[in-house]
Protein backbone atom coordinates (compact mmCIF):
# COMPACT_ATOMS: atom_id res chain seq x y z
CA UNK A 344 0.00 0.00 0.00
CA UNK A 345 1.03 3.62 -0.32
CA UNK A 346 1.27 5.75 2.78
CA UNK A 347 -1.15 8.39 1.50
CA UNK A 348 -3.52 7.10 -1.11
CA UNK A 349 -5.65 10.21 -1.51
CA UNK A 350 -3.87 13.48 -2.21
CA UNK A 351 -4.98 16.63 -0.44
CA UNK A 352 -6.66 18.87 -3.01
CA UNK A 353 -4.39 21.74 -4.09
CA UNK A 354 -5.01 24.88 -2.08
CA UNK A 355 -6.56 26.60 -5.11
CA UNK A 356 -9.34 23.96 -5.31
CA UNK A 357 -10.34 24.22 -1.68
CA UNK A 358 -13.10 26.49 -0.46
CA UNK A 359 -11.70 29.59 1.21
CA UNK A 360 -10.84 29.04 4.87
CA UNK A 361 -13.40 30.46 7.27
CA UNK A 362 -12.36 33.18 9.66
CA UNK A 363 -10.30 31.69 12.55
CA UNK A 364 -13.05 32.55 14.99
CA UNK A 365 -15.33 30.07 13.23
CA UNK A 366 -13.33 27.00 14.28
CA UNK A 367 -13.44 28.27 17.85
CA UNK A 368 -17.19 28.88 17.66
CA UNK A 369 -17.82 25.45 16.13
CA UNK A 370 -15.70 23.86 18.85
CA UNK A 371 -17.62 25.72 21.56
CA UNK A 372 -20.92 24.53 20.07
CA UNK A 373 -19.74 20.92 19.99
CA UNK A 374 -18.31 21.15 23.50
CA UNK A 375 -21.69 22.42 24.72
CA UNK A 376 -23.43 19.48 23.04
CA UNK A 377 -20.94 17.03 24.56
CA UNK A 378 -21.51 18.62 27.94
CA UNK A 379 -25.29 18.36 27.59
CA UNK A 380 -25.02 14.83 26.09
CA UNK A 381 -27.06 16.02 23.10
CA UNK A 382 -24.18 15.24 20.70
CA UNK A 383 -25.20 12.43 18.33
CA UNK A 384 -22.56 9.69 18.37
CA UNK A 385 -21.78 7.32 15.52
CA UNK A 386 -19.42 4.40 16.16
CA UNK A 387 -18.12 2.89 12.92
CA UNK A 388 -17.31 -0.80 13.40
CA UNK A 389 -19.10 -2.79 16.12
CA UNK A 390 -16.44 -5.32 17.11
CA UNK A 391 -14.36 -5.96 20.23
CA UNK A 392 -13.44 -2.26 20.42
CA UNK A 393 -16.40 -0.44 18.89
CA UNK A 394 -19.24 -2.16 20.70
CA UNK A 395 -17.95 -1.39 24.23
CA UNK A 396 -17.40 2.26 23.18
CA UNK A 397 -20.98 2.46 21.87
CA UNK A 398 -22.37 0.83 25.03
CA UNK A 399 -20.52 3.26 27.28
CA UNK A 400 -21.64 6.26 25.21
CA UNK A 401 -25.26 5.14 25.61
CA UNK A 402 -24.73 4.60 29.34
CA UNK A 403 -23.58 8.21 29.89
CA UNK A 404 -26.56 9.59 27.98
CA UNK A 405 -25.63 10.05 24.31
CA UNK A 406 -27.85 9.01 21.41
CA UNK A 407 -25.72 6.38 19.70
CA UNK A 408 -25.77 4.57 16.37
CA UNK A 409 -23.43 1.66 15.66
CA UNK A 410 -22.55 1.42 11.98
CA UNK A 411 -21.48 -2.18 11.27
CA UNK A 412 -20.74 -3.17 7.69
CA UNK A 413 -21.51 -6.88 8.30
CA UNK A 414 -25.33 -7.06 8.04
CA UNK A 415 -25.57 -10.26 10.13
CA UNK A 416 -23.65 -8.56 12.95
CA UNK A 417 -25.84 -5.46 12.84
CA UNK A 418 -28.95 -7.69 12.82
CA UNK A 419 -27.70 -9.72 15.81
CA UNK A 420 -27.05 -6.54 17.79
CA UNK A 421 -30.41 -5.09 16.85
CA UNK A 422 -31.98 -8.37 18.08
CA UNK A 423 -30.21 -7.98 21.44
CA UNK A 424 -27.62 -10.70 20.88
CA UNK A 425 -24.01 -9.73 21.56
CA UNK A 426 -21.06 -11.52 19.99
CA UNK A 427 -18.50 -9.63 22.10
CA UNK A 428 -17.79 -11.47 25.37
CA UNK A 429 -17.16 -8.22 27.28
CA UNK A 430 -20.64 -6.93 26.37
CA UNK A 431 -23.35 -9.13 27.92
CA UNK A 432 -26.76 -9.37 26.24
CA UNK A 433 -28.34 -7.57 29.23
CA UNK A 434 -26.16 -4.52 28.68
CA UNK A 435 -26.93 -4.54 24.95
CA UNK A 436 -30.68 -4.82 25.56
CA UNK A 437 -30.56 -1.96 28.07
CA UNK A 438 -28.74 0.11 25.42
CA UNK A 439 -31.37 -0.78 22.78
CA UNK A 440 -34.10 0.25 25.22
CA UNK A 441 -32.27 3.57 25.70
CA UNK A 442 -32.27 4.21 21.93
CA UNK A 443 -29.06 2.55 20.63
CA UNK A 444 -29.41 1.37 17.01
CA UNK A 445 -27.14 -0.91 14.99
CA UNK A 446 -27.29 -0.40 11.23
CA UNK A 447 -25.31 -1.75 8.30
CA UNK A 448 -26.42 0.85 5.76
CA UNK A 449 -24.75 4.25 6.28
CA UNK A 450 -27.89 5.90 4.85
CA UNK A 451 -29.78 4.68 7.95
CA UNK A 452 -27.22 6.05 10.39
CA UNK A 453 -28.54 9.63 10.39
CA UNK A 454 -26.47 12.73 11.09
CA UNK A 455 -23.67 12.68 13.65
CA UNK A 456 -21.76 15.17 15.77
CA UNK A 457 -19.08 12.73 16.93
CA UNK A 458 -17.90 9.72 14.90
CA UNK A 459 -15.53 7.14 16.35
CA UNK A 460 -13.77 4.80 13.91
CA UNK A 461 -12.99 1.32 15.27
CA UNK A 462 -12.47 -0.78 12.15
CA UNK A 463 -9.83 -3.49 11.66
CA UNK A 464 -6.23 -2.70 10.71
CA UNK A 465 -4.74 -6.06 9.69
CA UNK A 466 -1.56 -6.88 7.82
CA UNK A 467 -1.67 -8.00 4.21
CA UNK A 468 1.48 -9.72 2.95
CA UNK A 469 3.33 -8.22 5.93
CA UNK A 470 2.28 -4.62 5.15
CA UNK A 471 -0.42 -2.48 6.82
CA UNK A 472 -3.85 -2.90 5.25
CA UNK A 473 -5.64 0.38 5.86
CA UNK A 474 -8.45 -0.31 3.39
CA UNK A 475 -11.05 -0.56 6.21
CA UNK A 476 -9.98 2.81 7.60
CA UNK A 477 -10.09 4.29 4.10
CA UNK A 478 -13.60 2.91 3.51
CA UNK A 479 -14.82 4.23 6.87
CA UNK A 480 -13.32 7.70 6.25
CA UNK A 481 -14.85 7.82 2.76
CA UNK A 482 -18.26 6.87 4.18
CA UNK A 483 -17.98 9.55 6.85
CA UNK A 484 -16.84 12.19 4.32
CA UNK A 485 -20.15 11.78 2.47
CA UNK A 486 -22.08 12.61 5.65
CA UNK A 487 -19.76 15.07 7.31
CA UNK A 488 -21.23 18.34 8.53
CA UNK A 489 -19.45 21.45 9.73
CA UNK A 490 -18.57 21.29 13.43
CA UNK A 491 -18.45 17.48 13.70
CA UNK A 492 -15.64 15.54 15.38
CA UNK A 493 -14.06 12.38 13.98
CA UNK A 494 -11.80 10.22 16.14
CA UNK A 495 -9.79 7.30 14.85
CA UNK A 496 -9.26 4.52 17.40
CA UNK A 497 -7.95 1.76 15.12
CA UNK A 498 -4.33 0.86 15.80
CA UNK A 499 -2.06 2.16 13.07
CA UNK A 500 1.35 3.61 12.24
CA UNK A 501 2.19 7.19 13.28
CA UNK A 502 1.00 9.67 10.68
CA UNK A 503 -2.19 7.90 9.57
CA UNK A 504 -4.70 10.39 10.99
CA UNK A 505 -3.12 13.43 9.41
CA UNK A 506 -1.77 11.92 6.20
CA UNK A 507 -4.48 9.43 5.28
CA UNK A 508 -7.70 10.16 7.18
CA UNK A 509 -7.72 13.98 7.02
CA UNK A 510 -7.46 14.18 3.19
CA UNK A 511 -10.18 11.54 2.79
CA UNK A 512 -12.51 13.46 5.10
CA UNK A 513 -11.69 16.70 3.28
CA UNK A 514 -13.24 15.19 0.16
CA UNK A 515 -16.43 16.41 1.85
CA UNK A 516 -15.33 19.92 0.89
CA UNK A 517 -14.85 20.80 4.57
CA UNK A 518 -11.41 21.58 5.96
CA UNK A 519 -9.91 19.61 8.84
CA UNK A 520 -9.34 21.79 11.87
CA UNK A 521 -11.27 24.75 10.46
CA UNK A 522 -14.66 23.23 9.72
CA UNK A 523 -14.49 19.84 11.37
CA UNK A 524 -12.38 18.39 14.15
CA UNK A 525 -10.16 15.34 13.97
CA UNK A 526 -8.21 13.32 16.49
CA UNK A 527 -6.76 9.97 17.43
CA UNK A 528 -7.28 8.01 20.64
CA UNK A 529 -5.80 4.53 20.93
CA UNK A 530 -7.94 1.77 22.38
CA UNK A 531 -6.49 -0.10 25.35
CA UNK A 532 -9.24 -2.65 25.77
CA UNK A 533 -8.06 -5.96 27.22
CA UNK A 534 -10.77 -8.53 26.45
CA UNK A 535 -11.61 -10.67 29.46
CA UNK A 536 -9.83 -8.40 31.97
CA UNK A 537 -12.20 -8.02 34.93
CA UNK A 538 -10.08 -5.40 36.76
CA UNK A 539 -9.23 -2.95 33.97
CA UNK A 540 -12.13 -2.12 31.69
CA UNK A 541 -13.05 0.70 29.35
CA UNK A 542 -14.03 3.15 32.10
CA UNK A 543 -11.16 2.84 34.59
CA UNK A 544 -8.33 2.50 32.06
CA UNK A 545 -6.85 5.95 31.33
CA UNK A 546 -7.38 6.97 27.70
CA UNK A 547 -4.76 8.79 25.64
CA UNK A 548 -6.33 11.56 23.52
CA UNK A 549 -5.01 13.84 20.78
CA UNK A 550 -6.14 16.18 18.04
CA UNK A 551 -4.68 17.55 14.84
CA UNK A 552 -4.83 21.01 16.44
CA UNK A 553 -5.85 22.66 19.69
CA UNK A 554 -9.65 22.88 19.07
CA UNK A 555 -9.68 19.26 17.90
CA UNK A 556 -7.76 18.12 20.97
CA UNK A 557 -10.17 19.98 23.25
CA UNK A 558 -13.15 18.27 21.61
CA UNK A 559 -11.56 14.79 21.76
CA UNK A 560 -10.58 15.36 25.39
CA UNK A 561 -14.09 16.49 26.33
CA UNK A 562 -15.78 13.60 24.54
CA UNK A 563 -13.64 10.87 26.14
CA UNK A 564 -13.64 12.76 29.44
CA UNK A 565 -17.38 12.07 29.44
CA UNK A 566 -16.82 8.32 28.93
CA UNK A 567 -13.80 7.36 31.06
CA UNK A 568 -12.38 8.21 34.48
CA UNK A 569 -9.14 9.75 33.20
CA UNK A 570 -7.87 11.12 29.89
CA UNK A 571 -4.20 11.65 29.06
CA UNK A 572 -3.75 14.34 26.39
CA UNK A 573 -0.67 14.21 24.16
CA UNK A 574 0.65 16.84 21.79
CA UNK A 575 -0.07 15.33 18.37
CA UNK A 576 -2.01 12.55 16.69
CA UNK A 577 1.28 10.92 15.60
CA UNK A 578 2.38 10.84 19.25
CA UNK A 579 -0.90 9.16 20.26
CA UNK A 580 -0.54 6.67 17.41
CA UNK A 581 2.98 5.87 18.62
CA UNK A 582 1.76 5.36 22.21
CA UNK A 583 -0.29 2.34 21.17
CA UNK A 584 2.52 0.82 19.15
CA UNK A 585 5.01 1.47 21.96
CA UNK A 586 2.74 -0.32 24.46
CA UNK A 587 2.24 -3.36 22.25
CA UNK A 588 5.83 -3.55 21.04
CA UNK A 589 6.95 -3.43 24.70
CA UNK A 590 4.74 -6.44 25.49
CA UNK A 591 5.71 -8.30 22.35
CA UNK A 592 9.44 -7.89 22.95
CA UNK A 593 9.24 -8.82 26.65
CA UNK A 594 7.16 -11.92 25.92
CA UNK A 595 9.76 -12.92 23.33
CA UNK A 596 12.49 -12.37 25.92
CA UNK A 597 10.93 -14.78 28.45
CA UNK A 598 10.03 -17.24 25.71
CA UNK A 599 13.62 -17.43 24.53
CA UNK A 600 14.84 -17.60 28.11
CA UNK A 601 12.37 -20.43 28.83
CA UNK A 602 13.86 -22.48 25.98
CA UNK A 603 17.42 -21.91 27.21
CA UNK A 604 16.48 -22.52 30.87
CA UNK A 605 14.93 -25.87 29.94
CA UNK A 606 18.07 -26.86 28.05
CA UNK A 607 20.18 -25.81 31.06
CA UNK A 608 17.94 -27.69 33.50
CA UNK A 609 16.83 -24.52 35.35
CA UNK A 610 13.24 -23.80 36.44
CA UNK A 611 12.33 -20.60 34.56
CA UNK A 612 9.07 -20.22 36.50
CA UNK A 613 10.88 -20.21 39.84
CA UNK A 614 13.30 -17.61 38.47
CA UNK A 615 10.44 -15.41 37.22
CA UNK A 616 8.63 -15.67 40.57
CA UNK A 617 11.76 -14.68 42.45
CA UNK A 618 12.57 -11.81 40.06
CA UNK A 619 9.00 -10.56 40.51
CA UNK A 620 9.73 -9.95 44.20
CA UNK A 621 11.85 -6.98 43.13
CA UNK A 622 9.65 -3.97 43.88
CA UNK A 623 11.20 -1.74 41.19
CA UNK A 624 12.72 -2.05 37.72
CA UNK A 625 11.24 -5.46 36.84
CA UNK A 626 7.95 -6.33 35.20
CA UNK A 627 6.65 -9.88 35.18
CA UNK A 628 6.12 -11.58 31.82
CA UNK A 629 5.64 -15.34 31.49
CA UNK A 630 6.38 -17.82 28.71
CA UNK A 631 3.66 -19.43 26.65
CA UNK A 632 2.82 -21.07 23.33
CA UNK A 633 3.21 -17.79 21.37
CA UNK A 634 1.30 -14.55 20.92
CA UNK A 635 -2.12 -14.08 19.36
CA UNK A 636 -5.09 -11.77 19.06
CA UNK A 637 -5.54 -8.74 16.92
CA UNK A 638 -2.72 -6.73 18.52
CA UNK A 639 0.60 -8.33 19.44
CA UNK A 640 1.28 -10.35 16.29
CA UNK A 641 0.33 -7.35 14.12
CA UNK A 642 0.85 -3.93 15.69
CA UNK A 643 4.66 -4.02 16.08
CA UNK A 644 4.87 -4.78 12.35
CA UNK A 645 2.98 -1.54 11.62
CA UNK A 646 5.79 0.27 13.39
CA UNK A 647 8.62 -1.66 11.74
CA UNK A 648 6.95 -1.14 8.34
CA UNK A 649 6.83 2.62 8.93
CA UNK A 650 10.46 2.71 10.11
CA UNK A 651 11.59 0.73 7.07
CA UNK A 652 9.47 2.81 4.69
CA UNK A 653 10.42 6.20 6.07
CA UNK A 654 13.96 5.64 7.34
CA UNK A 655 15.08 2.62 5.32
CA UNK A 656 16.09 0.88 8.55
CA UNK A 657 15.17 -2.40 10.20
CA UNK A 658 13.46 -2.30 13.59
CA UNK A 659 15.58 -5.17 14.90
CA UNK A 660 13.77 -5.70 18.20
CA UNK A 661 10.46 -6.23 16.40
CA UNK A 662 11.97 -8.59 13.84
CA UNK A 663 13.66 -10.67 16.54
CA UNK A 664 10.55 -10.77 18.74
CA UNK A 665 8.48 -11.93 15.75
CA UNK A 666 10.98 -14.68 15.06
CA UNK A 667 11.06 -15.96 18.65
CA UNK A 668 7.29 -15.75 19.26
CA UNK A 669 6.42 -17.36 15.92
CA UNK A 670 8.69 -20.29 16.80
CA UNK A 671 6.86 -21.07 20.06
CA UNK A 672 4.07 -23.33 18.66
CA UNK A 673 6.76 -25.54 17.11
CA UNK A 674 8.70 -25.56 20.36
CA UNK A 675 5.58 -26.58 22.31
CA UNK A 676 4.97 -29.49 19.93
CA UNK A 677 8.61 -30.58 20.27
CA UNK A 678 8.26 -30.51 24.06
CA UNK A 679 5.04 -32.54 23.81
CA UNK A 680 6.85 -35.07 21.64
CA UNK A 681 9.78 -35.31 24.08
CA UNK A 682 7.47 -35.71 27.07
CA UNK A 683 5.55 -38.53 25.40
CA UNK A 684 8.84 -40.09 24.34
CA UNK A 685 10.02 -40.21 27.94
CA UNK A 686 6.87 -42.24 28.66
CA UNK A 687 7.55 -44.65 25.79
CA UNK A 688 4.94 -43.16 23.50
CA UNK A 689 5.13 -41.61 20.06
CA UNK A 690 3.16 -38.49 19.23
CA UNK A 691 2.04 -40.26 16.08
CA UNK A 692 -1.16 -42.11 17.09
CA UNK A 693 -1.37 -40.53 20.55
CA UNK A 694 -4.56 -38.92 21.75
CA UNK A 695 -3.88 -35.30 22.75
CA UNK A 696 -6.44 -33.21 24.60
CA UNK A 697 -5.72 -29.52 23.99
CA UNK A 698 -7.06 -27.13 26.63
CA UNK A 699 -7.88 -23.75 25.07
CA UNK A 700 -8.08 -22.61 21.46
CA UNK A 701 -8.51 -18.86 21.94
CA UNK A 702 -5.48 -16.57 21.97
CA UNK A 703 -5.68 -15.91 25.71
CA UNK A 704 -7.70 -16.59 28.85
CA UNK A 705 -11.31 -15.53 29.17
CA UNK A 706 -11.98 -14.61 25.54
CA UNK A 707 -13.64 -16.25 22.55
CA UNK A 708 -11.24 -14.40 20.22
CA UNK A 709 -9.30 -16.98 18.18
CA UNK A 710 -7.60 -14.51 15.85
CA UNK A 711 -3.93 -15.39 15.29
CA UNK A 712 -4.21 -17.83 18.21
CA UNK A 713 -1.03 -19.90 18.63
CA UNK A 714 -3.26 -22.80 19.78
CA UNK A 715 -4.48 -23.24 16.22
CA UNK A 716 -0.89 -23.55 14.95
CA UNK A 717 -0.13 -26.06 17.73
CA UNK A 718 -3.19 -28.20 16.89
CA UNK A 719 -2.41 -28.22 13.17
CA UNK A 720 1.20 -29.20 13.83
CA UNK A 721 0.14 -32.00 16.20
CA UNK A 722 -2.28 -33.30 13.58
CA UNK A 723 0.33 -33.14 10.82
CA UNK A 724 2.53 -35.38 13.01
CA UNK A 725 -0.22 -37.96 13.39
CA UNK A 726 -1.72 -37.07 16.76
CA UNK A 727 -5.44 -37.54 17.34
CA UNK A 728 -6.39 -34.14 18.74
CA UNK A 729 -9.48 -33.10 20.68
CA UNK A 730 -9.95 -29.69 22.24
CA UNK A 731 -11.74 -28.17 25.23
CA UNK A 732 -12.81 -24.57 24.74
CA UNK A 733 -15.33 -22.96 27.08
CA UNK A 734 -15.30 -19.74 25.01
CA UNK A 735 -16.60 -20.63 21.56
CA UNK A 736 -16.74 -17.87 18.93
CA UNK A 737 -20.03 -16.72 17.39
CA UNK A 738 -21.69 -18.88 14.73
CA UNK A 739 -20.06 -18.32 11.36
CA UNK A 740 -16.72 -17.60 13.08
CA UNK A 741 -13.53 -19.61 12.70
CA UNK A 742 -13.77 -23.34 11.98
CA UNK A 743 -12.56 -25.49 14.89
CA UNK A 744 -9.33 -27.25 13.94
CA UNK A 745 -10.25 -30.29 16.06
CA UNK A 746 -13.42 -31.76 17.62
CA UNK A 747 -14.44 -29.73 20.67
CA UNK A 748 -15.41 -31.76 23.74
CA UNK A 749 -16.27 -30.98 27.36
CA UNK A 750 -13.38 -31.06 29.79
CA UNK A 751 -14.68 -34.06 31.77
CA UNK A 752 -12.69 -36.47 33.98
CA UNK A 753 -13.29 -39.16 31.32
CA UNK A 754 -11.84 -36.99 28.51
CA UNK A 755 -8.85 -36.06 30.67
CA UNK A 756 -8.19 -39.69 31.57
CA UNK A 757 -8.59 -40.92 27.99
CA UNK A 758 -5.86 -38.64 26.61
CA UNK A 759 -2.26 -39.80 26.33
CA UNK A 760 -1.32 -36.16 26.82
CA UNK A 761 -3.24 -33.13 28.12
CA UNK A 762 -1.75 -29.99 26.63
CA UNK A 763 -2.76 -26.84 28.51
CA UNK A 764 -2.41 -23.90 26.10
CA UNK A 765 -4.78 -21.29 27.59
CA UNK A 766 -5.31 -20.62 31.30
CA UNK A 767 -9.07 -20.10 31.08
CA UNK A 768 -10.49 -19.57 34.58
CA UNK A 769 -13.08 -22.27 33.81
CA UNK A 770 -10.55 -25.10 33.74
CA UNK A 771 -10.62 -27.07 36.98
CA UNK A 772 -6.91 -27.48 37.66
CA UNK A 773 -7.42 -29.91 40.56
CA UNK A 774 -9.54 -32.12 38.32
CA UNK A 775 -6.85 -32.00 35.62
CA UNK A 776 -4.20 -32.97 38.18
CA UNK A 777 -6.40 -35.81 39.49
CA UNK A 778 -7.46 -37.38 36.18
CA UNK A 779 -4.92 -36.59 33.44
CA UNK A 780 -2.29 -39.25 32.79
CA UNK A 781 0.30 -36.81 31.46
CA UNK A 782 0.22 -32.99 31.25
CA UNK A 783 2.29 -30.35 29.48
CA UNK A 784 1.36 -27.02 31.08
CA UNK A 785 2.50 -24.14 28.86
CA UNK A 786 1.12 -21.43 31.19
CA UNK A 787 2.66 -22.47 34.51
CA UNK A 788 -0.74 -22.64 36.25
CA UNK A 789 -0.46 -26.26 37.40
CA UNK A 790 2.77 -25.64 39.30
CA UNK A 791 1.54 -25.45 42.88
CA UNK A 792 -0.11 -28.85 42.38
CA UNK A 793 1.25 -32.32 42.29
CA UNK A 794 0.50 -33.41 38.71
CA UNK A 795 1.88 -35.96 36.28
CA UNK A 796 3.85 -33.95 33.75
CA UNK A 797 5.79 -30.71 33.40
CA UNK A 798 5.59 -26.99 32.70
CA UNK A 799 6.97 -25.35 29.57
Ligand SMILES: NC(=O)c1ccc[n+]([C@@H]2O[C@H](COP(=O)([O-])OP(=O)(O)OC[C@H]3O[C@@H](n4cnc5c(N)ncnc54)[C@H](O)[C@@H]3O)[C@@H](O)[C@H]2O)c1
Pocket residue numbers: 387388389390391392393410411412413416461462463464475478479482496497498499530531532533534637638
Ligand atom coordinates in the same frame (compact mmCIF):
# COMPACT_ATOMS: atom_id res chain seq x y z
N1 LIG B 1 -9.53 -6.36 20.08
C1 LIG B 1 -8.65 -5.75 20.84
O1 LIG B 1 -8.32 -6.22 21.91
C2 LIG B 1 -8.06 -4.40 20.43
C3 LIG B 1 -7.41 -3.65 21.43
C4 LIG B 1 -6.90 -2.41 21.10
C5 LIG B 1 -6.98 -1.95 19.78
N2 LIG B 1 -7.58 -2.71 18.82
C6 LIG B 1 -7.66 -2.13 17.48
O2 LIG B 1 -8.98 -1.66 17.25
C7 LIG B 1 -9.33 -1.84 15.88
C8 LIG B 1 -10.59 -2.68 15.77
O3 LIG B 1 -10.33 -3.95 16.34
P1 LIG B 1 -11.47 -4.95 16.79
O4 LIG B 1 -10.81 -5.99 17.61
O5 LIG B 1 -12.63 -4.20 17.37
O6 LIG B 1 -11.91 -5.55 15.36
P2 LIG B 1 -13.23 -6.40 15.05
O7 LIG B 1 -12.94 -7.15 13.81
O8 LIG B 1 -13.70 -7.11 16.27
O9 LIG B 1 -14.31 -5.27 14.75
C9 LIG B 1 -14.24 -4.41 13.67
C10 LIG B 1 -15.62 -4.33 13.06
O10 LIG B 1 -15.61 -3.32 12.05
C11 LIG B 1 -16.46 -3.74 11.01
N3 LIG B 1 -16.14 -2.93 9.84
C12 LIG B 1 -15.11 -3.06 8.97
N4 LIG B 1 -15.13 -2.07 8.06
C13 LIG B 1 -16.19 -1.30 8.34
C14 LIG B 1 -16.74 -0.11 7.76
N5 LIG B 1 -16.17 0.49 6.72
N6 LIG B 1 -17.88 0.38 8.29
C15 LIG B 1 -18.46 -0.20 9.36
N7 LIG B 1 -17.98 -1.31 9.96
C16 LIG B 1 -16.85 -1.84 9.47
C17 LIG B 1 -16.19 -5.23 10.90
O11 LIG B 1 -17.24 -5.90 10.24
C18 LIG B 1 -16.07 -5.62 12.37
O12 LIG B 1 -17.30 -6.04 12.92
C19 LIG B 1 -8.11 -2.48 15.20
O13 LIG B 1 -7.31 -1.46 14.67
C20 LIG B 1 -7.39 -3.12 16.37
O14 LIG B 1 -6.00 -3.25 16.13
C21 LIG B 1 -8.14 -3.92 19.13
